[in-house]
Amino acid sequence: MVVQGKVHKYGDNVDTDVIIPARYLNTSNHQELAAHCMEDIDKDFVKRVQPGDIIVANKNFGCGSSREHAPIAIKASGISCVIASTFARIFYRNAINIGLAILECDEAAKDIQAGDEVKVDFDTGVIENLTTGKKYQAEPFPPFIQNIIEKGGLLNAINNRL
Amino acid sequence: MGMTMTQKILAAHAGLPEVKAGQLIVAKLDLCLGNDITAPVAVNEFERCGACKVFDKSRIALVMDHFTPNKDIKAAEQVKRVREFANKFDIDNYFDVGRMGVEHAVLPEQGLVGPGDCVIGADSHTCTYGALGAFSTGVGSTDLAAAMATGTAWFKVPSAIKVELTGKLSKYVTGKDVVLHLIGMIGVDGALYKSLEFTGDGVAALSMDDRLCIANMAIEAGAKNGIFPVDDVTLAYVNGRFKREVRIFEADPDAEYESVVKIDLSELRPTVAFPHLPENTKTIDECNGQVKIDQVVIGSCTNGRMEDMRAAAEILKGRKVAKGVRCIIIPATQQIWLDSMREGLFDIFIEAGAAVSTPTCGPCLGGHMGILAAGERAVSTTNRNFVGRMGHVESEVYLASPYVAAASAVTGYITDPATL
Numbered sequence: 001m002v003v004q005g006k007v008h009k010y011g012d013n014v015d016t017d018v019i020i021p022a023r024y025l026n027t028s029n030h031q032e033l034a035a036h037c038m039e040d041i042d043k044d045f046v047k048r049v050q051p052g053d054i055i056v057a058n059k060n061f062g063c064g065s066s067r068e069h070a071p072i073a074i075k076a077s078g079i080s081c082v083i084a085s086t087f088a089r090i091f092y093r094n095a096i097n098i099g100l101a102i103l104e105c106d107e108a109a110k111d112i113q114a115g116d117e118v119k120v121d122f123d124t125g126v127i128e129n130l131t132t133g134k135k136y137q138a139e140p141f142p143p144f145i146q147n148i149i150e151k152g153g154l155l156n157a158i159n160n161r162l
Numbered sequence: 163m164g165m166t167m168t169q170k171i172l173a174a175h176a177g178l179p180e181v182k183a184g185q186l187i188v189a190k191l192d193l194c195l196g197n198d199i200t201a202p203v204a205v206n207e208f209e210r211c212g213a214c215k216v217f218d219k220s221r222i223a224l225v226m227d228h229f230t231p232n233k234d235i236k237a238a239e240q241v242k243r244v245r246e247f248a249n250k251f252d253i254d255n256y257f258d259v260g261r262m263g264v265e266h267a268v269l270p271e272q273g274l275v276g277p278g279d280c281v282i283g284a285d286s287h288t289c290t291y292g293a294l295g296a297f298s299t300g301v302g303s304t305d306l307a308a309a310m311a312t313g314t315a316w317f318k319v320p321s322a323i324k325v326e327l328t329g330k331l332s333k334y335v336t337g338k339d340v341v342l343h344l345i346g347m348i349g350v351d352g353a354l355y356k357s358l359e360f361t362g363d364g365v366a367a368l369s370m371d372d373r374l375c376i377a378n379m380a381i382e383a384g385a386k387n388g389i390f391p392v393d394d395v396t397l398a399y400v401n402g403r404f405k406r407e408v409r410i411f412e413a414d415p416d417a418e419y420e421s422v423v424k425i426d427l428s429e430l431r432p433t434v435a436f437p438h439l440p441e442n443t444k445t446i447d448e449c450n451g452q453v454k455i456d457q458v459v460i461g462s463c464t465n466g467r468m469e470d471m472r473a474a475a476e477i478l479k480g481r482k483v484a485k486g487v488r489c490i491i492i493p494a495t496q497q498i499w500l501d502s503m504r505e506g507l508f509d510i511f512i513e514a515g516a517a518v519s520t521p522t523c524g525p526c527l528g529g530h531m532g533i534l535a536a537g538e539r540a541v542s543t544t545n546r547n548f549v550g551r552m553g554h555v556e557s558e559v560y561l562a563s564p565y566v567a568a569a570s571a572v573t574g575y576i577t578d579p580a581t582l
């Protein structure tokens with residue numbers, strides 16, 4: 001699968017409280033959550049974001065609360081992929097489990113700037129910055145996780161066992 | 163190569179003689195947990211995937227603690243959804259208003275988690291139960307849905323950092339100060355994907371409430387779990403409470419650790435984490451009397467236990483909350499509420515001019531019961547001080563122990579309890 005979009009760029013330790021503030025967690029409706037995505041760190045994000053856009057951030061993206069509402073809000077806002085130096089572990093897990101594409105690549109995370117046009121190939125792990133022409137190689141997922149993603153998330157993957 | 167304590171518990175629950183860091187395994191769970199924010203999402207997923215029964219109705223805990231007593235109509239609808247699910251499957255451990263406590267306080271107290279367990283919870287502070295010698299970690303709602311259906315979860319076996327504790331804490335220094343100091347040392351991603359394994363002579367002198375507080379904040383260093391060895395303090399705590407068999411696991415002498423962090427408990431000072439990250443720590447000596455505050459919150463899964471209530475009372479006894487400061491005290495469970503009431507702590511709190519609330523997460527996550535306005539500052543015994551965590555994006559949260567929080571309530575500035 002290949003995705004392409006414009007980059008929204010953030011720094012270190014973007015936590016789930018700013019991705020989707022707790023005051024909106026009285027719902028689990030995906031579109032309602034998306035309407036407040038990134039509100040406390042970037043209040044115009046919701047106005048700017050276009051389907052297919054990509055979030056690029058530095059280390060420890062998604063730290064804090066275990067709320068799955070965070071990757072859900074990002075995915076429902078139209079973001080096709082999140083690239084970061086590192087992800088907080090529960091966010092990493094949740095993204096995989098709900099089928100939000102994420103890639104760890106420190107070099108790409110540091111280089112890529114807001115507004116760059118970026119193309120990501122998940123099969124090869126190659127990230128290409130179309131604005132600068134520079135390419136980066138991200139670590140591909142291990143087969144165990146590939147299986148969860150291929151089946152369309154954890155619940156589909158375990159469905160056969162139920 | 164030997165295994166860490168965490169690796170041993172994971173191997174036993176995966177039915178494997180041995181596991182290695184980085185290995186992907188599927189492990190059997192002793193308990194899985196959800197709350198009123200994460201369980202509704204899990205219930206949706208559970209139903210969507212066509213599961214028609216839960217794996218074991220006695221091994222699921224659903225705790226309605228975040229927005230309860232329901233703060234608004236939407237929150238009430240969310241809880242209703244979970245309540246109906248719990249009724250349908252006759253879930254034994256469904257905790258609602260009147261029985262409810264903050265999840266990570268109520269589960270150990272009610273003996274639902276114990277030594278040697280493998281536990282997941284759709285709440286990041288599920289790592290709290292490591293204090294009891296369990297492997298326990300936070301996951302998301304989809305993991306919870308899968309766990310409720312299958313009784314299993316997938317894990318990547320973590321590597322570990324060893325935290326060697328020596329010495330004894332001095333007066334007014336608590337488990338909270340230990341863990342804030344540790345996070346200040348290694349940073350909010352210092353233990354990312356790893357276990358924090360606490361060892362050393364210093365462990366023995368730490369009370370169970372201190373250990374629960376320390377393990378609770380392992381996630382604030384990015385850790386997958388934090389874990390304490392099982393000793394006399396643990397056994398005394400679980401004895402008569404924990405309903406399953408106690409299983410004691412110990413790290414092998416040749417277990418591999420990525421690094422070793424040493425902390426001499428006797429050298430620690432009361433510690434405060436400044437906005438907006440738990441790693442922004444200062445000792446009380448670096449900030450005493452310098453930061454003016456508007457609100458104090460004493461409670462949460464980090465510091466809402468009996469020792470915390472007693473610490474707050476020790477400071478507030480015969481004193482008054484400063485003019486212009488709101489002091490909100492929230493015992494974390496019904497039992498702690500009852501014990502505090504019987505010990506006369508509420509007389510002290512109310513006479514000091516503090517408010518006492520029924521158990522709830524409430525202000526900890528900016529839900530209700532103490533939201534901050536723009537520009538306001540709170541000293542809180544909770545575990546996170548991210549932007550907007552307790553209310554307006556321009557408000558600030560300073561994390562501290564109940565001693566420091568109560569002393570700050572008295573003066574209106576962040577204060578060293580020893581200087582009162």
Ligand code: SF4
Pocket residue numbers: 227228264265266285287462463464522523526527544545
């Ligand atoms: S008290 Fe705070 S940190 Fe603990 S479970 Fe509740 S919201 Fe989460």
